[in-house]
Amino acid sequence: MRHLKILVLLITSTVFAQTDTNPSAALKNLAPPSSPAFVLMDLTPSNIIVPENIQAFSIQTISAFSGDSSNGLSNNNYAVEFQPYWYVKRENMNFFKYNNLKPEKGSNEENLKPSDYTCYNVFGDAWKRASVSLALMNGNFNVFENAQSYVSVGARTRLLSFKTNEQRNAIMSQYSAYEQFMSSQEVIMIFANTDLTRPQKNTAITNLETYKTIADDFEKALNRKPLFALDVAVAYSHFMGDKSQDLDDAFGRLGVWASGDLAFYTPTIGDNGHIHFYGVFRYLRDGLNINPESGGLRIEEAIDYGAKLELELDNLSFAYEYITRDIDNDNEKRSIGSIRYKINNAFTLNGGFGRNFKSDGETVALFGIQWGIDFGSSVSLGSK
Template structure:
């Protein structure tokens, strides 16, 4: 019998009624966490994640002694809501009444993350390393995209998904056969949608973050605690460098500005702890070329003690779920011995349902 094909939407799960995009297929772009930034143990202190993973794990070069876990609740709650769509997630959609593109600048709130960390760290005035425990919160307050570019990419992805062809003899065999066909042709299907999974950065984005950290004064649980608190804003603007639809990746020039307030109680003279107060202002320039990013950041610190941080960094994407980065330069310090070399690895995981629908 002659074989023929039907063109139908294929989903990344069985028997659903709309095309779906699996956010887990997008690349992790999250090189730190607020819990790590607060204790100043990161290759980069200025960053703006596009966190499309339900869970991210950050580890530093002293593996086992410094670890941070960052959770994105958006991917774990309200998974069955009907308005859980890619357009809602990205914040660019067609108005049902006017048929014009509209943008929700507050859609970045669904990228809110909660982070936990512990770090073994040397502090000025303390004779030995202290393990600190940190809690951090981060969210995107505002973000603005090129609406036309995002919409065209969404339409392209929907068209690619809807044009996947499944043989009729597979269709009539039911769900298990369709799923088996999908599994056996996953490389081909992924190749169809890969051009639409390139990173599209907002033209402008504003993030807010805060963190709180404690250590035990005498390295014993019953010895009392000292604390550090910080809050900061980070703004980013991104300019695409290759307006070429044939390119495998989007390359960007990114400019960051940040302002921070810190109450630092991790200071000691003998057995007496005291608090310093700081205001940090700085910026960062970054070039992204596919899997590799090069950056330089400078932060000026004023307050109880004046200091500065001047660090160059490199970021490399190994897979869509794993990135590594490293930084070298001068960290905040009151002594001349403040050179730092820090290496970090970042692993994105997806738990629960990370799929959103395409309308």
């Protein structure tokens, strides 16, 4: 797992420090979230998403079905999303900075100790969590008689996050436990064994029972969600046109929105158990409307607002969301229950069942697969 690898390389950094070798860690993100380009079109099992982690690169597919099998999406709906952070040079990154811990202003940057990282950067995820997505979709979207093609682009980032003093102290406490472990007699004896190569020393250390306990406790501390997080996103879709219906390519839909997550850690239901209360507010400029007089598309403005309750049980999550769309003094509703299962670090399955916007009361089922791929997702993990 991601944080376990961080700890492994934090430990091996002590060994490598004797040799000018700079350790790095694969900071694997655990569950790629649904693309903003999909969320804009109301295709995802959940429209209210505040992702904790974003894969360096992910591929996603979405299918939707309703009471009338001809009314919905085709199977040709794909999105790709990438996180620029992993593709550019990252200067002076370390374990503490990656976890948004920072020293007080005026501290001597040249002689920082782990105990100096006493502050928290609430905006520290803005660059690390930024992503860009592109989606190709085909469906009638409860607007057209026949399936139509769209291309969408989107971007999002975590504007701010907040961890409590208790959460931060837990991380630092586990780091102190790691430091004490690295100074223990059993570790020193492994370092002093000249018959072992560096990889063999690393293996010997990670096989120690004390290390396994520290790694498990460290994993739990790092996996705790922020008490509050706020994500912002923007996406645009373009209608590709349909000559058979005399429809030219045109503006599809533009959305700008913010989603907040209030998360409460509940270890009694799982090591990574959380109860989430989400809220969303979105401005929508919607071109997916047929003008009854001309037969062409017309643009309407709308406001979405709603809430979601989610129960997260380690790799399995259950949620229910309700969103109201105010459009031209009329309201549309989205009421969907969803389930999310993370098979492993690469594959995540999503499913939703309920009523979507413009579904005319019909029950819809949405199913999505997300496949995350890491390309060079690593940073140097020294403590300086």
